[in-house]
Amino acid sequence: MMNSSFDLIRAHLKAGGDLKHRIAASDDLVQRIYDASAIMIRTLKKGKKILWCGNGGSAADSQHLSAELVARLNITRPGLASLALTTDTSLLTAWSNDVGFESLFSRQVEALGDNGDVLMALSTSGKSPNVLKAVKSAREKKITTIALLGRDGGVIRSEADLAIVVPSENTQLIQEIHVTVGHLLCELVETKLFKT
Numbered sequence: 282m283m284n285s286s287f288d289l290i291r292a293h294l295k296a297g298g299d300l301k302h303r304i305a306a307s308d309d310l311v312q313r314i315y316d317a318s319a320i321m322i323r324t325l326k327k328g329k330k331i332l333w334c335g336n337g338g339s340a341a342d343s344q345h346l347s348a349e350l351v352a353r354l355n356i357t358r359p360g361l362a363s364l365a366l367t368t369d370t371s372l373l374t375a376w377s378n379d380v381g382f383e384s385l386f387s388r389q390v391e392a393l394g395d396n397g398d399v400l401m402a403l404s405t406s407g408k409s410p411n412v413l414k415a416v417k418s419a420r421e422k423k424i425t426t427i428a429l430l431g432r433d434g435g436v437i438r439s440e441a442d443l444a445i446v447v448p449s450e451n452t453q454l455i456q457e458i459h460v461t462v463g464h465l466l467c468e469l470v471e472t473k474l475f476k477t
């Protein structure tokens with residue numbers, strides 16, 4: 282049976298599959314994913330932590346991926362130090378209400394981040410001002426920044442230490458790949474640190 286909804290379903294699934302194939306075929310992107318995992322492993326081995334931030338769907342992705350590190354993915358093992366800057370509603374509402382949305386994440390980077398930590402910055406457009414400001418604050422505190430981006434990578438691309446830019450213009454597909462990349466990063470970290 283065929284109708285326009287079925288066409289939409291098939292087109293989205295095919296576009297997601299094609300995008301994954303393109304990324305798998307890109308030596309540059311595969312290398313960047315590997316490099317991001319190596320930075321995270323080095324950071325955690327030193328007793329430092331991973332911070333995550335993003336807006337909307339990327340806020341949810343930040344929480345989801347951070348939780349994989351603190352809890353577990355495939356192996357029962359000690360918790361890893363990771364914190365999503367998207368979860369404290371008292372802080373998020375107070376700061377946005379009293380001061381402004383743009384400094385919401387950077388304030389937390391300043392308060393909670395340490396020299397040697399990593400900030401994972403998620404933005405499909407690469408343009409969200411609060412994510413950009415968090416990346417800039419991180420750099421000032423010598424926190425390494427890994428950005429998961431989309432489209433042309435926006436302004437965040439050149440501000441981050443390592444940018445993984447999903448080659449798509451479709452926000453939902455970019456987010457879906459961010460979760461795929463995030464899962465890969467967590468799996469690489471867990472495997473390298475704990476699999477004997």
Ligand SMILES: O=C(CO)[C@@H](O)[C@H](O)[C@H](O)[C@H](O)COP(=O)(O)O
Nearest residue numbers: 336337338339404405406409452453
């Ligand atoms: O989940 C979605 C769209 O799929 C939205 O909530 C989306 O995340 C929001 O519009 C964000 O504000 C977009 O921010 P960004 O990815 O451009 O940084």
Ligand SMILES: [Zn+2]
Nearest residue numbers: 337338453456
């Ligand atoms: Zn969404």
